Amino acid sequence: MGELWRRISYLFNRRRLDAELESDMEFHREMAARAGRNNFGNSLRMREQSREAWGWTWLDRLLQDLQYGARILVRSPGFTIMVALVLAIGISVNVSAFSLFNMMALKTLPIRDPGSIVRLERRAPNASTSEMAYPSFAFYRDHAHALSAAIAVLGIPPIQIDDDLQNTSASFVSPNYFSELGTPPLYGRFFEPALDGSPASQPAVILSYGLWQRRFSADPSVVGRVIRIGRKPFTVVGITPYTFASLGGQHPDLWLPIAQQPYLIDNSKVLADWNSSSIRMWARLAPGVSAKAAEQELRALTDEIRKQHHDAVWDDEFIHSSPGGHLQVMQPEMYQVALMVGILTLLILAVACTNVGGLLLARGITREHEMGIRIAIGANRKRIFRQLCTESIMLASLGAVIGIFLSYAILRVALTQLDAPKWLSPVPDWRVLLFSMGVMLLAAIFFGFAPALQIARQRQRKTIARQILLAAQVAASCVLLIVSGLLARAAQHMLFTDPGFGYENTISINPYLDQHGYSETAAKSYLDQMQSRLAALPGVHSISLVRLPPMGHIVSREDTEINGRKIKIYPNWVTPGYFQTMQIPVLLGRTFQSGEKHSVIISRSYAHLVWGGKNPIGQRVPNSDSKGIVIGVVGDAHINALNDDDALEAYYAAQSDNMPGMVIVVRSSGLPSAVETAARSFSESIDPKLLPEMHPLKDLYQDITLQIEQISAVVSLIGIVAVLLAGIGIVGLVAFSVSQRTKEMAIRLALGATKRRLCAALLRQFTWPILSGLLAGTALAAFASRFLRVALFGVSNLDPLGYAAALTVLIAIIAVAGLLPARRALRLDVARALHYQ
């Protein structure tokens, strides 16, 4: 320690100490001269050796290299700016992607002790859900010692405030929600278990900052005012701060105490029903308890629940915990997506780096003279190599700084566009800066190492490194273009291909009868009345009932195995007219009779998978939970899994006990809004307590297509950037190698070679790198895009059209990039060229 301190103090006093040493030696020389000796050695050299003892030589060299590098870079500003910009693009894409990942999965929420918050979900070997029944939640809350607090969130559909035309998002939470987060309210108070924990307490509501701004014109006196929510009076008690951070990234505009759920939704049994999974559960681990230990205890409690309420728990059910103190609770498949995105962004960096590497190699030839001089005056290869690496790192740092600013700008736009929680800031934190530094070093190695080696060894004219760089560049842009091509195809497929069902002029009406405690008969009577009244409307073609509404929030899925293939079956319970309403063709057999039991209608792919070409009618479905005889085959319609082309559908006839959960679908030739208004007034007259949720299917469909369009637009943009980078790189390489061979060209022209042949001779050296790059890129894309399948909306990941389009674009760009400089070069003046050299 003392030694390090002495070394550092030397560093700060080196000028004085060096002078003192010099004086020591001067004295020594004087004394030696007196004694008659005059052979004192070279004192400069001695001083240098003495200085080395302090171990700071590397710093001197580094400063020298930096100074020299800075001079070199400043002397060719065009080159420097070009390289810095190309690198900045590559780096900023990576930094932005990482920042988003950081915000979602690494940054902890700005709440009290985010590390001890866990998300608890129900799991079984072949089933999983993110929601649990309220009584189960209460049981875990009351009995688990490993949890110091349990938090419940119950999401509900958007709801009406007073007489607003637009509904407002809302969520029920347990009264400890805000106190566990530890954030103070902007105005008023947050929920407290003592004040809001019982159904008898006065109904309170907390407004989000955004809602308070928009609808209540930021008036603090709104606290204490009574507003009607879903026609029920609630008192506003508090307002969340602007930068409020909620669990799971959900930010509804209205926060309601969960004890008021039966008050808002009349006759609701949700809080007492062991079988209605609707609660998202979060918990805080007790001090010193690990998540694993908590899981152990909860597993025992699950077994306890099974004893008391056998139906409420699956076989082998357990509670899975995941860290909850982040914006996004990461699921394994999200890591896969993150990995995929990471690979794509690294590819862009690779393209940018190979590009810069090519430029550096080309510059190496113009610096031959300089290197020759440096070696002649005594620099060794190691020293020159180090100098070149320093230059590369300087270039990379410049690129990284610009890249960080660029990514800040990108994130700012992205955060406002995505309506992200306000506590998220686009300013890079230490993780992002560390990552940027890593990317910067990676880039410097990637683009600087090979050229530096080649130049230091004075092998500037060797072409092999350039050719490998070219191949890598082509391969990387090939992958990027193919992926964006596939996504573009998927978007196009979504937009222009028949999805297998009709969504134009169809609306879904969900009255949530089960939440209002409707009995089977009451539900049937409500639904019958609604259907007959709606059917009487002009323009209405078809009405039917379905349990899981098209493109709704709730999806049921059964994972099973048939003929050794893992498959995903999406079951649904429908009334006989459903296929007509949704315009799904009945291909074989017939539709249900009303309330028919033990029969199933399956989709075409399902039938094909199990029975091949044979007729499935009258057969029994193998390996499925609900066994039944196939009575019909209908067209594929992935209504609840639009993005997954492997989805299979099974339909069952709705039974009378399904009635409280049924959703009405109506197809009409008129405007959906007219049907909506009519349906609302019908429902009101039958039961004014109900607040049906209505969706034109076209809107839902367009929301989904919009998403995929946006994704494919972003990826295409990235792909185009990559290809342009590659194009610039190729132009540079060809132009450069042409300029090297001007004399040879001139001689060959003078001897009578045709320009065509010359052009071919010039470009021949690039054929194999480009071809192998294309081949490697295509193979890589074919391999990697398997992970993309679920996002392709039914386009195969080996879709020939997508590949062909991408490759055509790429080859065209490469051809233009190669031919342009070559042609220009061949317009040379033979006599002058020969004279000149």
Next chain:
Amino acid sequence: MFNRPKEGMPPGALPMLILRVLQSGSLHGYAIAQRIHVLSSEVLAVEEGLLYPTLQKMLVKGWVTADWGISETNRKVRFYRLTPQGRAQLKAELAGYNRITQAIQDILRTA
């Protein structure tokens, strides 16, 4: 071919000798060289090219410190002084040296 050490100075012995001559009091660089030369009956000569880098290394290690003083010729010059660490180091080096010479002596006597 056998490489004869310059002026018979065994490699690595210089720091030990410097520590030893500084034990009796602080000296400037020239005096250190002189003292070693004289005490060795003019067998060992310390080259300046070795002396000053070695002194610097000893400064880094903290075995000696340098203070300003006035030389016999009335010139301002730095005097090197042993630190407690330097004394400990000298002790260790002497012990090591004695062990090695003893071992070498044993071989020479018996072999």
